Amino acid sequence: MTIAIAALFSAAALTCCSPEEKGVNGDTVTLSVDKTSLDFGAAAGEQVFNVETSGKLYVVPGADWINASAKASGTPYKYSVTVSANENVTREERTTRISVVAGDEKKYVEVRQQAKGAEPVPEPEDNAAWQVLDKLGMGWNLGNQLDAHNNGVAGETVWGNPKATQALFDKVKAAGYKSVRIPVTWLGKFGEAPEYKIDNDWLDRVAEVVGYAENAGLNAIVNIHHDGGDSKYWLDIKTAAVNDEKNAQIRQQIRAMWSQIAGKFRDKGDFLIFEAFNEIHDGKWGWGDNRTDGGKQYRCLNGWNQEFVDAVRATGGNNASRLLVVPGYCTNIDFTVSDMVLPEDTAKDRLIVAVHYYDPGDYTLNAKYSEWGHTADPSKKAPGSNEEQVTEAFVKLYDKFISKGVPVYIGEMGCGNRATEHEQKFQRYWFEYVVKAAKTYGMSTFVWDNGAEGAGAETHAYFNHATGEFPSEGARKAVETMVHAMNNEDPSYTLESVYANAPK
Numbered sequence: 001m002t003i004a005i006a007a008l009f010s011a012a013a014l015t016c017c018s019p020e021e022k023g024v025n026g027d028t029v030t031l032s033v034d035k036t037s038l039d040f041g042a043a044a045g046e047q048v049f050n051v052e053t054s055g056k057l058y059v060v061p062g063a064d065w066i067n068a069s070a071k072a073s074g075t076p077y078k079y080s081v082t083v084s085a086n087e088n089v090t091r092e093e094r095t096t097r098i099s100v101v102a103g104d105e106k107k108y109v110e111v112r113q114q115a116k117g118a119e120p121v122p123e124p125e126d127n128a129a130w131q132v133l134d135k136l137g138m139g140w141n142l143g144n145q146l147d148a149h150n151n152g153v154a155g156e157t158v159w160g161n162p163k164a165t166q167a168l169f170d171k172v173k174a175a176g177y178k179s180v181r182i183p184v185t186w187l188g189k190f191g192e193a194p195e196y197k198i199d200n201d202w203l204d205r206v207a208e209v210v211g212y213a214e215n216a217g218l219n220a221i222v223n224i225h226h227d228g229g230d231s232k233y234w235l236d237i238k239t240a241a242v243n244d245e246k247n248a249q250i251r252q253q254i255r256a257m258w259s260q261i262a263g264k265f266r267d268k269g270d271f272l273i274f275e276a277f278n279e280i281h282d283g284k285w286g287w288g289d290n291r292t293d294g295g296k297q298y299r300c301l302n303g304w305n306q307e308f309v310d311a312v313r314a315t316g317g318n319n320a321s322r323l324l325v326v327p328g329y330c331t332n333i334d335f336t337v338s339d340m341v342l343p344e345d346t347a348k349d350r351l352i353v354a355v356h357y358y359d360p361g362d363y364t365l366n367a368k369y370s371e372w373g374h375t376a377d378p379s380k381k382a383p384g385s386n387e388e389q390v391t392e393a394f395v396k397l398y399d400k401f402i403s404k405g406v407p408v409y410i411g412e413m414g415c416g417n418r419a420t421e422h423e424q425k426f427q428r429y430w431f432e433y434v435v436k437a438a439k440t441y442g443m444s445t446f447v448w449d450n451g452a453e454g455a456g457a458e459t460h461a462y463f464n465h466a467t468g469e470f471p472s473e474g475a476r477k478a479v480e481t482m483v484h485a486m487n488n489e490d491p492s493y494t495l496e497s498v499y500a501n502a503p504k
Helices: 128-136 166-174 200-216 226-231 244-264 296-314 333-339 387-400 421-440 473-487 495-500
Strands: 002-004 031-033 037-040 045-053 058-060 066-072 078-085 094-102 105-113 138-142 179-182 219-223 272-275 324-327 351-357 408-413 444-449
Touching (some): 037 045, 078 094, 078 105, 128 408, 166 200, 179 200, 179 444, 333 351, 351 387
Parallel strands (some): 179 219, 272 324, 351 408, 408 444
Antiparallel strands (some): 045 078
16 A cells, blocks of 8 residues: 655644554564665655554655655565655755654654755856856846837837936946946948948947946947847848858848947957847747757857857957857747857857846736745746746756856846835845846846836836936836845855745
C-alpha cells in the first residue's frame, strides 16, 4: 500500500502506515532508517530511503518544496519512502528535514537542495560580462523620441513628446542612472541605393542628443529602432528569410547605414555604444513563421548582426574596439538563448547581447492586473509564478552567456504606472525584484520611458523629456526604487531580502 504523507506535524494531519500502535506483542517500538541525509541537485528529482519499524509509521516533510510517500515492502514493518523535490529556481541553497516517527521513536532525514546554477559567480575583473554590468549600471530609455515616426518619416516630436534637452540628461544622471539608450528611427531620412545617404540634419540632431549624454557623464547607446518594426519597413526579415535577393539588398543597406552612423562618431570615447537593431520579428512577436521555417529567420538575423559588426569595425578610429550590442530574435530571451549565434569580431570581448523584459505583459504593459508577486491577491494578479518567472528567465541568460563571459543587457524593461499608492507598491516591487535579479545574475537593466503620463496601459513616464522633472510622485518613487536595487552594495541586501519584503 502507498501512504499519503502529512504536510504538518499534528495528530490531525499525520497519516500512518501500520495498524499497530505498539510493537509486536506490546514490545517497545523500534525504528531505523537507512539514510540520514538526501542531496538533490537544483533540478526536480526523486530519491528513496528505507524504514524498518515495529510500530505505526508517520513521515512528515519539513517544507512545501518536497513531498513524500511511503510504501510497504515485504513485511508490514518495512517501508520505502519516496521523496520528490521541486526544481529550485533560485540562487539560494535550501535545506529542510523529514521527520520519521513511530511510537516514542523519532529519526530525521536531512534534505539539501543545490541552488540553481550553483557554480561560483565570477568576480568582475575575471569576466567581461560583469565589467559591462559595472560600466552600464542602471539605464534609462529616451523612448518615443528620436524613434518616433509618422507616415514613414522619423520625427522627434510626432508622438507628442517635447524636444529632448540637456536639462533632461542632467536630471537623469542626478537621479542615479549611469547610462541612457537613445533609440533612433531612420525612416524617411536616407536616400536611394546604393549609398542610402543619411540626411545630415537628422544625423546632426542624433549627435547633439548624444552630446547631452556625454556632457552629463552618461554612457549612451544608439541604435536602428523602428526600421524593423513588424517587418513593415526596410528591415523586412519575413521576406528576407525566404528571398536571397531581398536579403542581400538589406544586408547592403545595413552596411551602408551603419558605416555612416559609425563614421559620424568614430572619434567619440567609449561612453558611446552602438546597438544593431531593436525588436526584429516578422510581425507576430515570435508566434509567426519563425516557429515553422526551420530557423531561417534566426539565421537571417544572425547574418544581419554580422554585417553590423563588420561595418562598424571597418570605419576605424575608436570604432575598432567600441562596445557593440547585438539583439536576439524579437529580443526574446528564449529565442536568444536557443538560436543566437554571436558574430565574429576582430575585437576581443567587445560584444553585448540584448534582450527585453516586460513579463507578464498583461500586468506590465496592458495593466489588466493591479498586483504582482507572491503576496498579491490571486484575483488581482496575472497567472503564473511571478518571481520564479523572472529568475527562470535570467538563469537561462546566465547559464548561456554570462557564465561564459558574454555580457547581456536588458535594453528595455518596464511596468506601467498605477493610480493608487497600494497599486504603486506592487509596481515598485516588480521594479525592485526585476532589477535586483538582473544584477544578481550579472545584467544591467534599462527602463523604458515613453513620456506617457497618467496611469494604466503603456504609461511609462518617469522624467519630463524637456525639463527632466518627475511627472508624478509615483514616478519619483519608482525611479528611486530601481536605482536603489541596482546600486545598493550592502551584503544583506539580496534577492531573498527583496522577496521577503514584498508588499502586503
